[in-house]
Amino acid sequence: MSSSQVIEAPDLICQLDSVQGMVNALSAVRWKRYQDAMIELSEHGIVLIVEESGCLQAKVYMQSELFIRYEYNAQGRPRFGVSLGLLVDSLNTFSVPGHPSAIEIQYPGPDMQLLLKSTDSLDACIYAEIRTTIPETISWDYISEPVGITPHSFIVKSSALKEAIDDLEWPGSSIDITLQPSPPSVTFKGEGHGDLQIDFMYYVNTDLLTTFNCDRLVSHRYKYKFLRATITNLPSSVIKENRGSKFTIGRGGMLKVQHLVSVARLSDARPNANSTDQYQTRKIAFVEFFLKPEVDSDDY
Structure with a gap:
């Protein structure tokens, strides 16, 4: 590697001390077997969005304070698509009944993957790569009430x-x-x-x-x-x-x-x-x- 080559830091590296909590939160918006989701990253945390028929939208907000480590290096707010079912099922493989399994999440990997890795001091280390996509559409935004109006x-x-x-x-x-x-x-x-x-x-x-x-x-x-x-x-x-x-x-x-x-x-x-x-x-x-x-x- 030449001295002119610089290894860029991932947009996000974060650690959560209980993967089951994340599974529970994401499962709450999984209302059918096959769902495409969009994930948006920011310095404030992670937002996952799913939609159906232009009539129903769900969001899961995981603020940066929920993580025991949250290193955000991106400019702007990166967005990528992922299969919600695949993400939940992958996270479930890290969950051990009765044990508060910790996990590290990184994006992007070398091929724009979402990377998952167990961080517990167990004999085995679980590692997963999830393919991501470029979102085809922009999610519609809920318009809040004008200032001074209480809904x-x-x-x-x-x-x-x-x-x-x-x-x-x-x-x-x-x-x-x-x-x-x-x-x-x-x-x-x-x-x-x-x-x-x-x-x-x-x-x-x-x-x-x-x-x-x-x-x-x-x-x-x-x-x-x-x-x-x-x-x-x-x-x-x-x-x-x-x-x-x-x-x-x-x-x-x-x-x-x-x-x-x-x-x-x-x-x-x-x-x-x-x-x-x-x-x-x-x-x-x-x-x-x-x-x-x-x-x-x-x-x-």
Whole structure:
């Protein structure tokens, strides 16, 4: 090698002390067998994005603070495509039941691969290379509300939300989500093979509906299969700890559903973390879904 040749540092080298946490977060947005995902890197962390039919988008945010090592050397924000199923399955090979397996992630490799390597002091070292692609399209961005406008929102316990959406499968068509300020409540109504309505009353049962913000009647319809995708693959830990899932209805009926998924090591996980204050201080990945309504309205 001549003195004029310079070995460029990878765009990113990072280490995570629990690969299972990353598997859980990415699995939450895996709603079908074959999905293409786009990964965006920045000095702030890693974002994985998946979309379907231009109507449903999901993002997993893993902030740089979640990693025990995060060396970012790129200019700008590199993006690349990858098979979500292949990525999750590959990460799973590094996970040892009952053992908080650590992993190193590097991009790019010599042939623009995503490189995975175990970093535990075990006898065997696991190594994987995942082929990446150039993204064909640019993901659509959720447009936030103008400054000074507070979107309508509520937080419902994840276990109750999953039970409600599972029950709504019977109508099997579309789901109307209605928020009304008096009495303050949220209604999920399914119409199709039959009718089914599930009400969450604020103040009546604050154990289920923990936060509510709405100053006028708001109602929008969403495809059931997309709404179900927001909850169907949540890690069991989110359901068992009964965390809250936040719904926000913005301009034009755009629905954002946000979950918080722990990526902490098993030894760091604290039992009985049932309140927002308790688990926000832990290592949390943000999982967000964005759903466009079936019929646009003139509410906004």
